[in-house]
Amino acid sequence: xxxxxxxxxxxxQRQPPKTDGxxxxxxxxxxxxxxxxxxxxxxxxRVRIIRHRLFREAGPGLLAPRPRATEPRGGFARLWxxxxxLLLGAPIPTHLEIEERLTRVKALAVLSSDxxxxxxxxxxxxxxxxxxxxxxxxxxxxxxTMVIALLLAIVATSYRQTIRxxxxxxxxxxxxxxxxxxxxxxxxxxxxxxxxxxTVAVSISxxxxxxxxAFPQVRPYVTEVAVASVLxxxxxxxxxxxxxxxxxxxxxxxxxxxxxxxxxxGAFRLFTGGIGYAATSAPSSAGSEPLTWFLILSAFAKGCTxxxxxxxxxNGVPAFKPPEAENARATLTVMATLLGTMLLGIAxxxxxxxxxxxxxxxETVLSQLTHLVVGDGWYYYxxxxxxxxxxxxxxxxxxxxxxxxxxxxxxxxxxxxxxxLRGSRLAFTVGIAALTAFAVSLLLIxxxxxxxxxxxxxxxxxxxxxLSQSGMVVxxxxxxxxxRVRGAVVNGVGAVMTSLVxxxxxxxxxxxxxxxVIVVAAxxxxxxxxxxxxxxxxxxxxxxxxxxxxxxxxxxxxxPVPSLSLVVRQALGFASGVSKNVxxxxxxxxxxxxxxxxxxxxxVAGNIPLVIIESPYRLLLPPLLAYIDALxxxxxxxxxxxxxxxxxxxxWWENLLHNQTALRLKGVLLYRxxxxxxxxxxHLEA
Numbered sequence: 001x002x003x004x005x006x007x008x009x010x011x012x013q014r015q016p017p018k019t020d021g022x023x024x025x026x027x028x029x030x031x032x033x034x035x036x037x038x039x040x041x042x043x044x045x046r047v048r049i050i051r052h053r054l055f056r057e058a059g060p061g062l063l064a065p066r067p068r069a070t071e072p073r074g075g076f077a078r079l080w081x082x083x084x085x086l087l088l089g090a091p092i093p094t095h096l097e098i099e100e101r102l103t104r105v106k107a108l109a110v111l112s113s114d115x116x117x118x119x120x121x122x123x124x125x126x127x128x129x130x131x132x133x134x135x136x137x138x139x140x141x142x143x144x145t146m147v148i149a150l151l152l153a154i155v156a157t158s159y160r161q162t163i164r165x166x167x168x169x170x171x172x173x174x175x176x177x178x179x180x181x182x183x184x185x186x187x188x189x190x191x192x193x194x195x196x197x198x199t200v201a202v203s204i205s206x207x208x209x210x211x212x213x214a215f216p217q218v219r220p221y222v223t224e225v226a227v228a229s230v231l232x233x234x235x236x237x238x239x240x241x242x243x244x245x246x247x248x249x250x251x252x253x254x255x256x257x258x259x260x261x262x263x264x265x266g267a268f269r270l271f272t273g274g275i276g277y278a279a280t281s282a283p284s285s286a287g288s289e290p291l292t293w294f295l296i297l298s299a300f301a302k303g304c305t306x307x308x309x310x311x312x313x314x315n316g317v318p319a320f321k322p323p324e325a326e327n328a329r330a331t332l333t334v335m336a337t338l339l340g341t342m343l344l345g346i347a348x349x350x351x352x353x354x355x356x357x358x359x360x361x362x363e364t365v366l367s368q369l370t371h372l373v374v375g376d377g378w379y380y381y382x383x384x385x386x387x388x389x390x391x392x393x394x395x396x397x398x399x400x401x402x403x404x405x406x407x408x409x410x411x412x413x414x415x416x417x418x419x420x421l422r423g424s425r426l427a428f429t430v431g432i433a434a435l436t437a438f439a440v441s442l443l444l445i446x447x448x449x450x451x452x453x454x455x456x457x458x459x460x461x462x463x464x465x466x467l468s469q470s471g472m473v474v475x476x477x478x479x480x481x482x483x484r485v486r487g488a489v490v491n492g493v494g495a496v497m498t499s500l501v502x503x504x505x506x507x508x509x510x511x512x513x514x515x516x517v518i519v520v521a522a523x524x525x526x527x528x529x530x531x532x533x534x535x536x537x538x539x540x541x542x543x544x545x546x547x548x549x550x551x552x553x554x555x556x557x558x559x560p561v562p563s564l565s566l567v568v569r570q571a572l573g574f575a576s577g578v579s580k581n582v583x584x585x586x587x588x589x590x591x592x593x594x595x596x597x598x599x600x601x602x603x604v605a606g607n608i609p610l611v612i613i614e615s616p617y618r619l620l621l622p623p624l625l626a627y628i629d630a631l632x633x634x635x636x637x638x639x640x641x642x643x644x645x646x647x648x649x650x651x652w653w654e655n656l657l658h659n660q661t662a663l664r665l666k667g668v669l670l671y672r673x674x675x676x677x678x679x680x681x682x683h684l685e686a
Contacts, residue, residue, distance in 0.1 A: 101321045104331050109252035111316050112335040114199050114309025114397035116256060117390040119342040121206045122148070122306025123350060124365040128357050129299035133291035135356055140296065145347035148303050149340040151497055155307065156336035158469050158494030159314045160329050161487050165475055167325035171315035172464035172471075173405060177412075179471035179478070183525070188467040189409055190524035192311075194517050195460035196398035196405075198453065199308060200439035204229050205448045207391030213367040214384040226448035227440050229392050234436040237399040238427055251389035256338055258383045263345030266373040270352055275372050277353050298508040304501055306343055308461045309394070310336070311468070315401045349373070395439070403431025413535035414528040459517045462502040469495035554579035555639040555676065556631060560624060560665070561586045562645075564597065564604055567682035571645035572605055574680055578641065584610045585627055589618045620661060625668060632674055640675050647682040 102110060126144050130137040162175060172192055177185025204226045211225070212218045218225060269275050289295055313332045320327040346369065355368050366387060370380050403419070407428050410420035418430050446452045472491035476484040506518070557575040561568055561584045575582045584605065588594035594612050601610045613623045632640055646662040649655055662679070669677050 102319050103321055104327050104334075106249050107313070107316075107320055107327070107331050108335060109249040109393070110400050111312045111319070111397055112309065112331070112339075113252050113390055114203065114312060114394040115307070115335055115339050116252065116309075116342070117203060117206075117387075117394035118306035118308060119259060119339065119346055120210065120364065120366050120387050120391055121202075122303050122343060123347050124357060125302035125305055126299045126347075127350065127355075127365060129295065129302050130291075131357060132289040133295055137291055138354070138356065139351060140299070142344075142347045142351040144296070144300050144303055145343055147300065148306060149344055151304070151501065152307055152310065152336055152340050152343075154494050154497050155310050155465060156332055158472070158491050159311060160332055161490050162314050162468060162472055163317060163325050163328050163332065165472065165487070166314075166317070168318060171401075171405060171408070172311060172468035173408060175471040175475070176464075176467040179474040180467065184467050184471070186414065186525045186528045187521065188464045189405060189414075189528070190521040191460035191463040191467075192315075192405060193402065193460075193524065194520050195308060195464070196402040197435060197438045197442065198460070198517075199398045200230060200233075200395040200435065201442040201446070201448075202305075202453045203391045203394035204439070204443065205446075205453055207388045207394075208448055209364060210367070210384055210388040210391060213363045214381060216362070219362070223443060223448045226443045230395065230436055230439050230443065233392065233395050233399060234432055237396065237432050238429060251386060251393055254382075255386035255390040256342075258379075258386045259342050259346070261379075262370060262373055262383060263342065263349065266349045266369070267345070269373060270349070275353050277355065277372055294508065297504050301501070301505040301508045304462065304505060306339070309397050311461065311464060312397045312401050314468075316404065318404075319400065398435060398439075399432060402435045403428030406431040406434070409528065412532075414532045416531065459502070459505050460521065462498050462505055463521075465498035466495055466502050469498060551639060553638060554581060555641040556635065557582045557641045557643055558628060558631065559584045559643045559645070561597070561610070562661075563593070564600060565645075567645045567647050567680070569604065570682065571643050571680040572608060575641075575643045576608065578643075582608050583631075584608055585624060586610065586612045587615050587620050587623050588612050589615050589620065621665060621668065624665070628669070628672070628675065632672075636674075638674075641678060642669060642675060643678045643680050645680050645682070647684055649684050 123141060123145060126141050127138055130140050130144070166175060172188040173185050176188040205222075207229065208218070208222045208226045212222055266275070313328050313335065317324050317328045320331075346366065349369055350365060353369070353372060355365060355372070357365055358368065367384060370383050374380055374383075406415050406419040409415035410417050419428065419434075421430060422428060442453070469491045473488050473495060476488035476491065481487065555578070557579045559568075559572055559575050559582065561572075572582070572584065586594060586597055594614075598610070598612065611627065613627060615623045628640065628642065642665075644662040644665060649657075666677050666679070669675050
């Protein structure tokens, strides 16, 4: 160790040896004392800068580790580290985060795939409901879709206002909490979280249905294919948002242009000669119900699933490249235009042709339409593959927004803090893992059936729509912006419309499964409040103005002594340096061993007292804990430090060969007040 003066102090300065960044020997840093802290008095040596091959100086008083310094050294840990690098890629430094943001082209693929993909099942959901009143009622498909498209335009316009008012991210949670209070904000968050999970499950299920329509051999394995697809999408998202955008951009645009091409060619054929079609059979349920307003509203509610994902761009404004708000507004406009065009085009064609949904659910309506318009050639398979891919990628919208929303909740202390941590690729790793687990569970429970999952869908997203737009009305009325009246009117219309739709969806789908979403959302809100209460209580108890002062008297140090091994003797020496009040405790489960320990003790430990506790029932922890409790009761104002001698094997699997008594004791002592636990490890040699 060499102590050197600062450059500014003058004098001869000994330069550290040059290194190539590798760690070739033991850790022997050269410590340099410097006056780097602003306002430091001359000679005040409080800042220590380490000059070593593993570190470099990153600024006054700052250190940055070199890449090799972050690599694990153990065999299993190093293998796991290399596997992570292979699957996820090299870590991305924090200062390059802005480079990982999305352009408009990639953002449309990442944040709009959920909304755009809904054309594959939205019109079909309307048709399967109205056909209950008879095949003739299918003529209502186009009018209902037109109302949905009008609602889409209103919601998109409202969210453009939201992005303008919240250029750094105006998701439903943030807007509702800022303007309506904590409870509405948490309701919006719970509704969105449940909807994001359902988006993954529904989109993947619909994607597998598209594949099984073209390849019937896949039908027995739809659940397995769905689960594997979720895991693959999760892996891509763990590699970072920009990389997921690169991977998912091409399939999204192939789908969009394929559907637009199908609509254009289908309209051309209709106007130039028509398309022949004869339904093989009508569903057995056709005509089973009268055509009532309730049935029409039910069809409208199911068709509104096509609007899920509209809020994703507003939630994900921080994911855009600068200028974030301008890029987000432009992307939202393009998304709404494409979605409305495709919905109306498909609804028009199926109504004019007279397509009837397949009663066996083996072929989707979009597949039937493609068959009729372009036949069984390459274009049919291109569209089916593109449909399957974008439905898979629709889940990616949730993977972009679900972890980000959880990170906001964690920031505001309504969710566990680890949801706010970014992984090595700047992705919210824990949030991605949680979404994957929930989505896979739903797919297994509902056997990846789109028809069984759809009744759970859209309640949450329209609840968040309503709360967000209501919050924006309050925002405009409170503010002083010159166009605040116009803004309040636009968002007010959106709030009224989406609230009506929310009531319709909740009422028509309640018994079909919407009640499950409502119950889950209520439980989530209660959980958020409990978590927040814990964090607030913790902050209140830890907040203090007390300065750091030494203990009034040294602690009483207790050292459990199972034997007189090397690690025990070293731990006793360490304890003697900490305090003069040291006591060794041996729990006697083997009387001959205890007797030998008593006989050898004076020669080994000198004046350190030894307490031997008999344990006739061969228990280790209860007698030791009883002694520590008694010692704490005898000196209630004094800190008790328990030094635990333990050895660390070279290989992880060798831990399985030992009883882990020290680990169990630490777990128990953690919940006893006034007790400090210190591990004294001894690393075994090879």
